[in-house]
Amino acid sequence: GAVVSQHPSWVICKSGTSVKIECRSLDFQATTMFWYRQFPKQSLMLMATSNEGSKATYEQGVEKDKFLINHASLTLSTLTVTSAHPEDSSFYICSASGPLDRRTEAFFGQGTRLTVV
Amino acid sequence: ELKVEQNPLFLSMQEGKNYTIYCNYSTTSDRLYWYRQDPGKSLESLFVLLSNGAVKQEGRLMASLDTKARLSTLHITAAVHDLSATYFCAVDVSGTYKYIFGTGTRLKVLA
Numbered sequence: 001g002a003v004v005s006q007h008p009s010w011v012i013c014k015s016g017t018s019v020k021i022e023c024r025s026l027d028f029q030a031t032t033m034f035w036y037r038q039f040p041k042q043s044l045m046l047m048a049t050s051n052e053g054s055k056a057t058y059e060q061g062v063e064k065d066k067f068l069i070n071h072a073s074l075t076l077s078t079l080t081v082t083s084a085h086p087e088d089s090s091f092y093i094c095s096a097s098g099p100l101d102r103r104t105e106a107f108f109g110q111g112t113r114l115t116v117v
Numbered sequence: 118e119l120k121v122e123q124n125p126l127f128l129s130m131q132e133g134k135n136y137t138i139y140c141n142y143s144t145t146s147d148r149l150y151w152y153r154q155d156p157g158k159s160l161e162s163l164f165v166l167l168s169n170g171a172v173k174q175e176g177r178l179m180a181s182l183d184t185k186a187r188l189s190t191l192h193i194t195a196a197v198h199d200l201s202a203t204y205f206c207a208v209d210v211s212g213t214y215k216y217i218f219g220t221g222t223r224l225k226v227l228a
């Protein structure tokens with residue numbers, strides 16, 4: 001148990017368009033999910049905390065109007081990159097707080113590689 | 118603000134050798150995690166350390182946590198080529214599952 005799945009695994013989009021990334025907890029309910037961004041050869045940086053049924057909390061320096069987060073159910077959070085630009089090209093990884101019997105860690109998705117051309 | 122530093126950033130070592138990666142963090146936390154990341158992939162969980170003095174071992178890797186010193190170590194014993202990857206430590210912010218990651222250590226094991 002405790003599987004987190006992201007979709008798509010990779011996406012290429014044109015500059016100025018929007019792209020949506022999904023993060024699903026497949027076999028448990030996650031009240032909280034997190035979105036991270038990783039640029040090449042760098043560490044993971046937390047972008048935002050996504051809470052089911054409420055507004056996301058963004059880290060300092062992350063534009064909330066550009067990175068729209070929706071957590072409409074206990075198993076799905078989405079990240080929409082609006083008006084994407086080449087500098088938004090990155091590896092986006094989500095995580096979810098674990099199920100009740102595995103509340104010692106968060107579980108990570110397989111990541112989504114976004115390339116904006 | 119919680120900061121997490123790892124050293125070294127890069128490590129090139131011969132097969133069969135031992136080495137230690139260090140992870141220092143700036144504020145109190147009782148939960149620390151180690152991950153492995155292969156190129157183009159997401160994170161693979163290695164160790165979950167939840168208390169002061171915790172020590173865990175899996176194969177050639179051993180991790181420990183000293184919460185008083187705010188220090189965790191990842192020790193590699195008799196390295197093999199398959200251990201080549203980037204290793205990250207991550208600290209939980211006050212038990213929220215929100216992680217602050219270390220800078221990462223890129224390990225290359227030379228045959």
